[in-house]
Amino acid sequence: MTTHPEVLWAQRSSNTNDERNIIYLTVNVPEIQASTLECNLTSTSISFKTKAGNPEKGFPEKSYAFDLQFFEEIDPEKSLRRLNTRSLFLTLRKKEKKEEFWPRLTKEKVRNAFLKTDFSKWVDEDEQDGVAVEAEDDMEAMGEMGGMGGMPGMGGMPGMGGxxxxxxxxxxxxxxxxxxxxxxxxxxxxxxxxxxxDDGSDDGSDDDGLPPLEDVEPAK
Structure with missing residues (x-):
């Protein structure tokens, strides 16, 4: 049985600065087995598949997968990733530079209980200029996407992120x-x-901004 992992997203936009014209995408899967990870990125889509789990730590082994079509194009070769024991974090470079936010992540409007706004990174469109973007020093370039196997935590040595x-x-x-x-x-x-x-500005304004209403999961 394959499970759809929780996927969180937020964004920044700019009509002049490529590094601020991005999508933050976090795939939450505890204990990813890196040797099984496949994350295929194209200019219009992402396809994710992996096995995860560590019974000795209380995480039963499961299979995870999902596919998404993006609202607009991205640049796979300029996108970045970081893998750790809890999640796969992607910074996707939007192909077209413009001031406006994407109204949603996906090409079609979907009601997916697993796709959620990342409130820890979200800011309003008109407040984003004063918010720092995620540091890229400890992230790995995607390059040619034929799968993303490798050891988790490849983003630099522990304790050196600051x-x-x-x-x-x-x-x-x-x-x-x-x-x-x-x-x-x-x-x-x-x-x-x-x-x-570090002034911590990346998180300071995130709770002030609300995403487009269509991205918020309805109350059950």
């Missing part, structure tokens, strides 16, 4: 001498290499 320039590309332009000097002055583990803390 340091800029320390994703897959290495140390980048970080000033080591400056970092050591800050540590010597009591900056501690919570201080960033530049002394600037």
């Amino acid at each position: 340091l800029p320039g320390m994703g897959m590309g290495g140390m980048g332009d970080m000033d080591i001498e400056k970092l050591m000097a800050q540590m010597g002055q009591g900056g501690g583990a919570g201080a960033g290499p530049s002394g600037a803390a």
Whole structure:
């Protein structure tokens, strides 16, 4: 028996900046078996299939699958993914740059109990300019989509997400001498290499904005 996983989505839009013209898509499946994962992305659709589960941790083995047709085209080669033990997170690059949001994720209006708005990432269209986009340092480029096998958690080393320039590309332009000097002055583990803390703006405004009414699941 195949189960449809929970799929959450949110978006940003821009008519000038590709990196802000995106769809956030999160497929929640605990204990994905990476060797069985197939996620085929085209300019108009996504097809997902995997086995998941770990009986020793209390997660029975199940098969998951779904297919969606996008409202408009995306660019698969410029889209990104991150896989961990709880979910597959995708950042899909919209092909056409424009200020307006997509009115919905799918080409056809559907009432799918498994497709939901991601309120943790959603902001209103007119409030998005002041909200940071998801960092891409620890995400992996899709490239040619023939399936997405591989080890989970490929997005960088654990515990290093808070340091800029320390994703897959290495140390980048970080000033080591400056970092050591800050540590010597009591900056501690919570201080960033530049002394600037993350303002958390990516989540700060998400609860203020509501998605289009057609994307909200009706009360049962």
